Amino acid sequence: MQGTILSIGNELLIGKTINTNLSIIAKTLYAMGIEVNQALCVKDDVHSIHQALSQIDDAFIIITGGLGPTPDDLTKEAVCAFYGLELTLHQKSLKRIKDTFKTMHKTMDNSNLKQAYFPKSAIVLNNDNGTAPGAIFQVGHQTIVLLPGPPTELMPMLEPVKTYLLEHLDFEVFHGGYLVVGIGESEMEHQLEGFYNAHKDVLIAPYAGLGEIQYIFTSKDEMALKNALKAFHKRFRDVIVGPYDTPLEHIVVQALQAQNKTISFAESCTGGLLAGRLINVPGVSHVFNESYVLYSDNAKIKRLGVHQSIIDQFGAVSNQCVYELSYQLAQRTGADISVSVSGIAGPDGGTKDKPVGTVFFGITHEGRTKTMHHIFVGDRQMIRQKAVAFALNLVIKTLT
Amino acid sequence: MQGTILSIGNELLIGKTINTNLSIIAKTLYAMGIEVNQALCVKDDVHSIHQALSQIDDAFIIITGGLGPTPDDLTKEAVCAFYGLELTLHQKSLKRIKDTFKTMHKTMDNSNLKQAYFPKSAIVLNNDNGTAPGAIFQVGHQTIVLLPGPPTELMPMLEPVKTYLLEHLDFEVFHGGYLVVGIGESEMEHQLEGFYNAHKDVLIAPYAGLGEIQYIFTSKDEMALKNALKAFHKRFRDVIVGPYDTPLEHIVVQALQAQNKTISFAESCTGGLLAGRLINVPGVSHVFNESYVLYSDNAKIKRLGVHQSIIDQFGAVSNQCVYELSYQLAQRTGADISVSVSGIAGPDGGTKDKPVGTVFFGITHEGRTKTMHHIFVGDRQMIRQKAVAFALNLVIKTLT
Numbered sequence: 001m002q003g004t005i006l007s008i009g010n011e012l013l014i015g016k017t018i019n020t021n022l023s024i025i026a027k028t029l030y031a032m033g034i035e036v037n038q039a040l041c042v043k044d045d046v047h048s049i050h051q052a053l054s055q056i057d058d059a060f061i062i063i064t065g066g067l068g069p070t071p072d073d074l075t076k077e078a079v080c081a082f083y084g085l086e087l088t089l090h091q092k093s094l095k096r097i098k099d100t101f102k103t104m105h106k107t108m109d110n111s112n113l114k115q116a117y118f119p120k121s122a123i124v125l126n127n128d129n130g131t132a133p134g135a136i137f138q139v140g141h142q143t144i145v146l147l148p149g150p151p152t153e154l155m156p157m158l159e160p161v162k163t164y165l166l167e168h169l170d171f172e173v174f175h176g177g178y179l180v181v182g183i184g185e186s187e188m189e190h191q192l193e194g195f196y197n198a199h200k201d202v203l204i205a206p207y208a209g210l211g212e213i214q215y216i217f218t219s220k221d222e223m224a225l226k227n228a229l230k231a232f233h234k235r236f237r238d239v240i241v242g243p244y245d246t247p248l249e250h251i252v253v254q255a256l257q258a259q260n261k262t263i264s265f266a267e268s269c270t271g272g273l274l275a276g277r278l279i280n281v282p283g284v285s286h287v288f289n290e291s292y293v294l295y296s297d298n299a300k301i302k303r304l305g306v307h308q309s310i311i312d313q314f315g316a317v318s319n320q321c322v323y324e325l326s327y328q329l330a331q332r333t334g335a336d337i338s339v340s341v342s343g344i345a346g347p348d349g350g351t352k353d354k355p356v357g358t359v360f361f362g363i364t365h366e367g368r369t370k371t372m373h374h375i376f377v378g379d380r381q382m383i384r385q386k387a388v389a390f391a392l393n394l395v396i397k398t399l400t
Numbered sequence: 401m402q403g404t405i406l407s408i409g410n411e412l413l414i415g416k417t418i419n420t421n422l423s424i425i426a427k428t429l430y431a432m433g434i435e436v437n438q439a440l441c442v443k444d445d446v447h448s449i450h451q452a453l454s455q456i457d458d459a460f461i462i463i464t465g466g467l468g469p470t471p472d473d474l475t476k477e478a479v480c481a482f483y484g485l486e487l488t489l490h491q492k493s494l495k496r497i498k499d500t501f502k503t504m505h506k507t508m509d510n511s512n513l514k515q516a517y518f519p520k521s522a523i524v525l526n527n528d529n530g531t532a533p534g535a536i537f538q539v540g541h542q543t544i545v546l547l548p549g550p551p552t553e554l555m556p557m558l559e560p561v562k563t564y565l566l567e568h569l570d571f572e573v574f575h576g577g578y579l580v581v582g583i584g585e586s587e588m589e590h591q592l593e594g595f596y597n598a599h600k601d602v603l604i605a606p607y608a609g610l611g612e613i614q615y616i617f618t619s620k621d622e623m624a625l626k627n628a629l630k631a632f633h634k635r636f637r638d639v640i641v642g643p644y645d646t647p648l649e650h651i652v653v654q655a656l657q658a659q660n661k662t663i664s665f666a667e668s669c670t671g672g673l674l675a676g677r678l679i680n681v682p683g684v685s686h687v688f689n690e691s692y693v694l695y696s697d698n699a700k701i702k703r704l705g706v707h708q709s710i711i712d713q714f715g716a717v718s719n720q721c722v723y724e725l726s727y728q729l730a731q732r733t734g735a736d737i738s739v740s741v742s743g744i745a746g747p748d749g750g751t752k753d754k755p756v757g758t759v760f761f762g763i764t765h766e767g768r769t770k771t772m773h774h775i776f777v778g779d780r781q782m783i784r785q786k787a788v789a790f791a792l793n794l795v796i797k798t799l800t
Contacts, residue, residue: 013438015422016606019418038452040441041422048438208416271672271678272676276673284695
């Protein structure tokens with residue numbers, strides 16, 4: 001089955017909004033074995049929408065944006081006019097929209113009324129985070145899906161779309177995968193050269209982030225999928241940290257909770273991003289109390305007692321310095337695991353021995369302190385984000 | 401002048417890559433007064449590329465992606481075949497590609513050879529961050545621009561494209577604008593209702609981030625632009641923090657540097673993101689030494705001497721607590737400005753008096769401590785990011 005994703009909105013064409021919906025929808029469809037043939041993005045006027053629709057012959061079209069209450073929001077009206085479908089009032093949606101306003105202690109504006117109109121044959125999709133319902137309907141050989149533009153509204157509404165598609169697809173699709181950390185994408189691809197051919201019935205796609213890669217496996221053959229996952233796990237167990245759909249920081253917090261341990265950080269170049277990412281996880285307070293950002297040499301000396309002589313002799317970006325930082329951090333905070341990070345994020349400050357991207361890590365656990373370093377490639381922000389992923393991976397490795 | 405942006409690459413259609421290039425290019429063109437009519441995204445095969453090109457009649461086409469050395473990279477070949485243009489070796493580019501490999505202590509692979517081939521009439525665009533040059537050429541009434549897919553390579557190459565377009569446009573375009581913080585987009589839009597009509601010769605577009613909005617003004621009439629900018633500044637001086645193209649954290653660091661002052665943070669719910677964002681700025685070490693992430697009550701008590709009675713009586717999310725945190729932080733670090741943040745980022749922990757999104761801020765400057773609070777809307781991550789923008793704005797207001 002082939003599909004087109006049609007995004008509607010001037011804001012996308014003046015660069016005001018990044019079209020994250022496209023990648024979210026495309027990834028969802030891909031995992032279901034549906035091929036997205038093309039993606040179009042047009043302005044919110046009737047002519048542009050009709051012209052786009054006249055060019056699409058795919059069996060499946062997802063249309064996003066333009067379902068709001070303003071006069072600019074005319075997607076549903078334009079699409080239904082194109083296919084010659086009449087819009088009628090959908091009472092249940094009207095009640096839901098009115099209820100949404102009641103919850104906000106407001107009364108519904110007349111402009112919202114049009115949001116409750118749909119073709120008679122449509123399956124209406126509830127929107128729990130806004131007033132714009134979505135819809136699924138058939139026109140000839142084509143399945144049309146309408147979804148609102150805001151990602152927070154759209155994302156939960158993909159679930160009923162998935163359910164509908166799974167019911168109407170003539171095949172079942174299975175998927176799984178792993179989150180891989182501590183190895184570059186090109187190195188992984190190199191190592192995977194024979195692997196893809198050995199598992200031809202399985203689609204394997206790497207989604208690379210900064211310092212981490214999701215490998216998503218999809219197949220219509222459940223046995224083939226299981227075998228591929230097993231073989232991948234066997235071969236890459238050293239760099240697999242968890243299932244592909246669990247964020248790295250969640251894996252860290254889960255591992256800490258399972259062992260009833262606490263963690264603390266002393267950050268220099270990452271400057272708070274490591275703590276900031278761990279605190280993404282709700283309920284992190286069970287495993288995290290406090291953390292330090294010690295950017296200047298003086299702060300490292302004053303707060304965690306790094307000796308001036310270490311800074312003088314080896315520099316703040318050194319095994320010796322991160323050793324002292326994580327060791328003293330453990331003493332001071334009593335955290336079960338303490339991690340220190342000190343590096344050169346650039347753009348300046350690199351030397352021949354320690355080029356930009358060089359980052360040292362210290363980790364203290366059960367009385368033992370280890371240090372290591374890695375050279376990351378990228379700009380200042382990329383280096384810092386990759387160092388955060390590296391540090392989180394270090395914690396996982398230490399705990400397991 | 402109207403244009404189309406055509407993005408080429410399977411990775412975009414399986415959701416592996418978010419098409420940030422689209423918004424970067426669209427924003428650039430918009431600021432030049434060029435209207436992007438539509439954006440297309442197709443797979444990297446010749447048929448898909450030809451079909452897309454046959455649908456585009458705009459005077460200006462920017463094509464991104466597929467300029468690499470692998471067999472999948474066939475954009476240039478497909479585009480030139482479509483327009484009947486012959487590819488010939490561009491010696492200067494070949495030399496540059498060879499030199500790039502030399503710098504990396506590698507020898508050029510034969511697969512890279514095709515990257516040095518271009519139509520004879522093309523203006524070749526150097527790529528300082530990769531081996532794929534870009535190109536601009538004319539075919540009939542259409543101007544075609546080829547750019548590589550990786551954003552770090554593409555972005556600097558937009559500069560010569562801009563220069564070319566400015567030389568070939570039959571009009572001049574002026575632009576400017578402001579970064580606005582401390583007011584919501586809907587409130588701004590409400591206040592701007594009459595403003596747009598009073599400045600009809602100026603395009604004004606808000607680009608909303610989390611807790612901050614860029615207002616970009618574009619006009620072919622220099623005088624009209626100046627007047628609109630002046631009027632906007634007069635009306636919104638309280639919420640304008642700087643020019644639209646200077647990031648908020650840079651404005652903060654500049655203000656601190658100008659007054660030769662240092663800053664420190666005590667973060668609870670933002671958990672390091674505030675320090676992490678300030679440290680985005682290279683050279684921040686002149687104004688920033690250290691910072692604390694004090695997430696648990698106990699850490700607030702132990703590290704900065706908040707009294708247990710304050711926590712018991714008012715809670716950690718209170719005026720009293722952030723007052724103590726910023727006051728004690730100033731004492732302890734000697735920073736000229738100290739800022740504390742404590743709030744409820746959710747999803748749990750909200751109460752009737754302090755719903756999820758409630759964040760308290762303390763700021764100590766020249767011996768005086770002020771506190772305030774704000775209720776932010778959004779999910780856990782949005783609330784935390786908005787609180788970071790709010791805190792940075794607080795620093796700017798305090799310094800100026």
